[in-house]
Amino acid sequence: MAYKILEKEEIAPSVHRTVIDAPDVAKAAKAGQFIILKIDEEGERIPLTIADFDPEKGTVTVIFQEMGKTTKQLGKLSAGDSLEDFVGPLGTPSDIRKLGTVILVGGGVGVAPIYPQAKAYKEAGNRVLTIIGARNKDLLILEAEMQEASSELFIATDDGSKGHHGFVTEIMKNILDSDEPVARVVIIGPPIMMKVGAGMAAPYDVEILVSLNSIMVDGTGMCGGCRVTVGGETKFTCVDGPEFDARQVDFGELMNRLSMYRDDEAKATEEYEHKCRCGLH
Amino acid sequence: MSEKTSEKKKTRTPMPEQPPEVRAGNFDEVALGYSKEDAIAEASRCLNCKEPKCVEGCPVNVDIPGFIKLICEEDFEGAIEKIKATNALPAICGRVCPQESQCEALCVLGKKSEPVAIGRLERFCADYEREKGVSAPGVPGSDIVEPTGRTVAVVGSGPAGLTAAADLAKLGHKVTIFESLHKTGGVLSYGIPEFRLPKEIVKQEVEYIKQLGVEIKPNYIIGRIKTLDQLCKEFDAVFLGTGAGLPRFMGIEGENLNGVYSANEFLTRVNLMKAYDPNYDTVVRRGKHVVVVGGGNVAMDSARSALRLGAEEVSVVYRRGEEEMPARREEIKHAKEEGVSLKLLANPTRILGDDKFNVKGIECIKMELGEPDASGRRSPVPMEGSEFIIDADVVIIAIGTSPNPIIFKGSEGLEQNRRGTVVAEDETGATSKCGVFAGGDVVTGAATVISAMGAGKKAAKAIDEYLKEK
Ligand SMILES: Cc1cc2nc3c(=O)[nH]c(=O)nc-3n(C[C@H](O)[C@H](O)[C@H](O)COP(=O)(O)OP(=O)(O)OC[C@H]3O[C@@H](n4cnc5c(N)ncnc54)[C@H](O)[C@@H]3O)c2cc1C
Ligand SMILES: Cc1cc2nc3c(=O)[nH]c(=O)nc-3n(C[C@H](O)[C@H](O)[C@H](O)COP(=O)(O)OP(=O)(O)OC[C@H]3O[C@@H](n4cnc5c(N)ncnc54)[C@H](O)[C@@H]3O)c2cc1C
Ligand code: SF4
Ligand code: SF4
Ligand code: FES
Numbered sequence: 001m002a003y004k005i006l007e008k009e010e011i012a013p014s015v016h017r018t019v020i021d022a023p024d025v026a027k028a029a030k031a032g033q034f035i036i037l038k039i040d041e042e043g044e045r046i047p048l049t050i051a052d053f054d055p056e057k058g059t060v061t062v063i064f065q066e067m068g069k070t071t072k073q074l075g076k077l078s079a080g081d082s083l084e085d086f087v088g089p090l091g092t093p094s095d096i097r098k099l100g101t102v103i104l105v106g107g108g109v110g111v112a113p114i115y116p117q118a119k120a121y122k123e124a125g126n127r128v129l130t131i132i133g134a135r136n137k138d139l140l141i142l143e144a145e146m147q148e149a150s151s152e153l154f155i156a157t158d159d160g161s162k163g164h165h166g167f168v169t170e171i172m173k174n175i176l177d178s179d180e181p182v183a184r185v186v187i188i189g190p191p192i193m194m195k196v197g198a199g200m201a202a203p204y205d206v207e208i209l210v211s212l213n214s215i216m217v218d219g220t221g222m223c224g225g226c227r228v229t230v231g232g233e234t235k236f237t238c239v240d241g242p243e244f245d246a247r248q249v250d251f252g253e254l255m256n257r258l259s260m261y262r263d264d265e266a267k268a269t270e271e272y273e274h275k276c277r278c279g280l281h
Numbered sequence: 282m283s284e285k286t287s288e289k290k291k292t293r294t295p296m297p298e299q300p301p302e303v304r305a306g307n308f309d310e311v312a313l314g315y316s317k318e319d320a321i322a323e324a325s326r327c328l329n330c331k332e333p334k335c336v337e338g339c340p341v342n343v344d345i346p347g348f349i350k351l352i353c354e355e356d357f358e359g360a361i362e363k364i365k366a367t368n369a370l371p372a373i374c375g376r377v378c379p380q381e382s383q384c385e386a387l388c389v390l391g392k393k394s395e396p397v398a399i400g401r402l403e404r405f406c407a408d409y410e411r412e413k414g415v416s417a418p419g420v421p422g423s424d425i426v427e428p429t430g431r432t433v434a435v436v437g438s439g440p441a442g443l444t445a446a447a448d449l450a451k452l453g454h455k456v457t458i459f460e461s462l463h464k465t466g467g468v469l470s471y472g473i474p475e476f477r478l479p480k481e482i483v484k485q486e487v488e489y490i491k492q493l494g495v496e497i498k499p500n501y502i503i504g505r506i507k508t509l510d511q512l513c514k515e516f517d518a519v520f521l522g523t524g525a526g527l528p529r530f531m532g533i534e535g536e537n538l539n540g541v542y543s544a545n546e547f548l549t550r551v552n553l554m555k556a557y558d559p560n561y562d563t564v565v566r567r568g569k570h571v572v573v574v575g576g577g578n579v580a581m582d583s584a585r586s587a588l589r590l591g592a593e594e595v596s597v598v599y600r601r602g603e604e605e606m607p608a609r610r611e612e613i614k615h616a617k618e619e620g621v622s623l624k625l626l627a628n629p630t631r632i633l634g635d636d637k638f639n640v641k642g643i644e645c646i647k648m649e650l651g652e653p654d655a656s657g658r659r660s661p662v663p664m665e666g667s668e669f670i671i672d673a674d675v676v677i678i679a680i681g682t683s684p685n686p687i688i689f690k691g692s693e694g695l696e697q698n699r700r701g702t703v704v705a706e707d708e709t710g711a712t713s714k715c716g717v718f719a720g721g722d723v724v725t726g727a728a729t730v731i732s733a734m735g736a737g738k739k740a741a742k743a744i745d746e747y748l749k750e751k
């Protein structure tokens with residue numbers, strides 16, 4: 001069984017968009033869900049959010065950032081290549097209903113998971129205020145798509161090269177401070193950004209959701225590797241989440257757990273890059 | 282009978298094994314298997330009883346005296362044929378069945394001396410066949426069935442699902458297996474380690490099932506891609522063999538520290554994803570001081586795997602005594618020989634971490650056995666103030682599993698009991714949902730390979746009857 005890559009594009013430095021032929025997954029997918037893929041027999045299983053899906057064409061799009069060995073190797077594949085394993089849709093879909101005004105905040109590659117949500121919230125009749133950000137304008141992804149999918153789009157860059165000079169969370173706070181009543185804020189990005197953003201939104205009378213990125217193996221509730229503490233209880237991110245009430249999440253534990261294999265990962269990446277440089281790959 | 286032969290008949294022919302100090306450093310199979318001579322010598326111990334008790338102890342009623350007699354006659358092909366008439370996976374059962382509490386427990390020889398080594402003989406026959414490359418369909422008539430035009434979905438590719446699929450395919454039904462992982466075999470692939478059950482054997486059994494015309498769809502989660510209700514619409518009948526794969530944790534302080542694994546995660550990384558093989562990208566924390574909590578096969582497998590990954594010290598913490606450990610006797614013996622130490626009558630109270638969120642130790646309390654409870658088992662009670670700490674950089678929790686609830690998403694009318702298992706009739710596997718049958722760990726909770734197979738077999742028969750009437 002192989003899952004063919006149909007399209008592949010580097011949409012920002014080290015950020016890739018890959019469209020995969022996976023009709024069963026495409027048919028069942030909903031916003032907020034993810035897949036797990038494995039490149040080859042020896043590969044690692046890594047989770048990636050479903051950034052888009054087309055049930056008719058039978059395709060699933062993922063957008064990923066090169067982090068370590070697996071994402072770098074994935075970045076080297078191109079249209080026509082195949083993945084050995086591709087499983088999904090995983091996770092509980094986002095609870096999307098008509099709520100009124102919803103703020104979606106995406107940072108870095110976290111912008112990708114926001115996209116299907118923007119579409120779905122808008123389709124459900126919400127006013128969707130999307131805030132996307134990156135370190136600089138070259139790293140900003142999906143601007144045109146977001147413009148189309150949102151009622152209003154706000155942009156922030158750390159260096160001010162585009163839009164607001166500063167963090168996405170600052171724009172979020174400005175909106176929360178304004179007269180517009182907001183029902184829900186969804187924040188997706190690096191854990192530290194979700195933690196800070198959730199902290200800023202916490203004093204307001206608004207529901208705050210975050211999508212957690214714990215380390216996973218199976219994605220079906222079988223290993224418990226993805227466990228997080230939410231509201232003092234242990235939850236499995238892959239089945240109980242990935243979205244949780246941000247006020248209840250123990251972000252410190254999440255970040256600690258994400259560092260579990262840091263040394264092994266650094267070594268694997270180094271070896272992989274060394275092999276690549278020597279032309280062994 | 283001369284004195285010498287009767288003496289010889291008292292004890293079993295020993296199983297050739299890798300020496301403990303060697304095998305503790307590799308993932309190759311521990312038990313090397315009988316030679317022809319060993320097999321014949323052991324087979325000749327069997328009394329060929331008229332009313333063989335041993336057969337009653339076997340959940341699938343293998344004709345034990347029948348196949349053993351054929352071994353004595355050196356008709357090994359006949360012997361494997363005989364086993365396969367009721368047991369589709371003899372290479373696996375011969376290796377992992379808890380024989381001491383099943384077939385061998387009831388062997389008459391066991392009363393006065395040692396029972397016949399039935400499992401080892403079964404394994405010998407299966408290995409003989411495999412090495413000779415005899416292709417599998419050994420069941421009479423298997424190649425002449427007419428397709429019935431009926432379709433059956435089997436969910437889960439563990440022993441229950443594989444057995445049900447094989448039997449249904451032999452009856453001419455079109456079977457599709459849906460498996461959520463990327464590899465087939467269930468616990469046989471992700472749980473039981475290579476050194477106890479080489480994955481090549483599992484692969485061959487799966488190949489055999491494919492040869493029977495069964496289609497296998499890996500990476501396919503029922504409850505996510507399709508619901509059980511959808512399967513019921515698309516297929517004439519459904520068999521659920523989804524096992525008991527949801528790990529239990531203890532709910533004690535420090536359980537989410539880095540370095541604390543469920544046995545499922547640890548074994549999946551090591552077995553399914555071969556973390557011990559440098560060619561694989563899989564990471565796993567290789568501890569120096571590893572503590573495993575639990576007393577079953579899962580705990581033994583975790584402990585012995587940790588040892589093979591290079592741990593200096595591996596302890597198994599279990600709250601009762603050695604006698605009460607549910608693991609196969611052979612696994613406990615092997616683990617001890619390899620250097621695993623048993624910390625009995627002890628129960629974890631909390632896990633201790635350092636400032637970097639890594640495990641550094643586990644605190645346990647000593648237990649004593651109290652009065653027998655309703656079931657007659659003496660339950661352990663903590664001895665106040667007896668806490669002690671074991672240094673550990675990896676802790677593996679192997680205290681049991683329950684059925685994974687994903688399958689219940691979108692399954693109208695499937696009755697479950699309190700423990701999360703599916704309610705199914707003993708003899709048929711029929712559930713409360715029309716056309717849906719279930720068997721194996723999803724019904725019983727964590728049990729054995731052979732009981733899961735037995736359930737798959739019974740369900741296949743019942744499904745066949747259901748399809749005839751439908
Ligand atoms: C539900 C979910 C959705 C995700 N969606 C996206 C996405 O849409 N785009 C994207 O770029 N990234 C996403 N991630 C993160 C992505 O899975 C990791 O970047 C990837 O696994 C890194 O693997 P690597 O081998 O390249 O890097 P490594 O060097 O192995 O790891 C880099 C970092 O990634 C994390 N990581 C490593 N292995 C895993 C694993 N098996 N599961 C989860 N995290 C891991 C760790 O924090 C690690 O420090 C998602 C993660 C989760 C859990
Ligand atoms: C480490 C370990 C060691 C063991 N040692 C022994 C031993 O020595 N002897 C012995 O007799 N028994 C042993 N057992 C127990 C034995 O392996 C199990 O009782 C047996 O495998 C149960 O078989 P099963 O077919 O019911 O389920 P499983 O083997 O658990 O297979 C179930 C399959 O269903 C799949 N699945 C689950 N949900 C879904 C879904 N929603 N959609 C699609 N697929 C799904 C799973 O991925 C899995 O592959 C051991 C168990 C473990 C964990
Ligand atoms: S299948 Fe298991 S219980 Fe039955 S005879 Fe073989 S080893 Fe014994
Ligand atoms: S009970 Fe023992 S001696 Fe009798 S037939 Fe069975 S294996 Fe042979
Ligand atoms: S990834 Fe294994 S339980 Fe969540």
